[in-house]
Amino acid sequence: MPYLDREGVRIYYEEHGDGPTLLLSHGYTSTGRMWNCQVSALSKDFRILVWDMRGHGRSDSPEDPTLYSEELTVGDMAGILDICGASAAFIGGLSLGGYMSLAFYRRYPERSQALLLFDTGPGYKSDTARAAWNERAEARARDLEDRGLEALNQSPEVAASRHRGAQGLALAARGMLAQRDSTIMELLPEIAVPTLVVVGAEDTPFLAATDYMTAKIPQARKVVIPDAGHASNIDQPQLFNQALRSFLESLPA
Secondary structure, X not given: OXXXXXXOEEEEEEEEOOOOEEEEEOOOOOOHHHHHHHHHHHOOOOEEEEEXXXXXXXXXXXXXXXXXXXXXXXXXXXHHHHHOOOOOEEEEEEOHXXXXXXXXXXXXXXXXXXXXXXXXXXXXXXXXXXXXXXXXXXXXXXXXXXXXXXXXXOOHHHHOOOOOOXXXXXXXXXHHHOOOOOHHHHHHHHOOOOEEEXXXXXXXXXXXXXXXXXXXXXXXXXXXXXXXXXXXXXXXXXXXXXXXXXXXXXXXX
């Protein structure tokens, strides 16, 4: 199985297909398996890179809490592109993976041909709202430490995943899910690449965030997937894949 070595932390990734490169990042407590329907439908025309974030799935779960952060996650994404020989790619993800895609663009705009933001948000301007989010992240971390993997919900993207243990997920909640500032939200008007924003019609917590990103990102295109929740790519794979393919094929060669 292919691994990227990041200073002793092994990051699991997979490479499928041939063509323009897509790097797809999963949501918190999910893994690269959540993209199986996209891989099977699109890998004939695109090279799709999927991976497991540190603390998740088949990647390592280091015991040091400082080895979980937004900066390190973005570095992992860049390292996967490097090891696969991709100077640039379409950068996308769902939920936490979408947020990290925005963080990747902030650090590597020249490597981002387009952004694909699925059922995600850009964070918070309000310190109060951010603190409430971080309290929920800390509560998830404590629940995982107390109950282990039994604490995971059975949403579609999580149910398809397999994890080595709960401790890495708890550390990821504190270091990667928790947010520090409003930098990503302030980035939105500066995004200079085409951006696809997708949300499930029933993903109520992210509808407002989707509207906000669409309004603020200059070249954003929004698609609402009917009869879909937070995992819109799993709930309605055919509609999701059609929206993704249509967007990608509309971009300049």
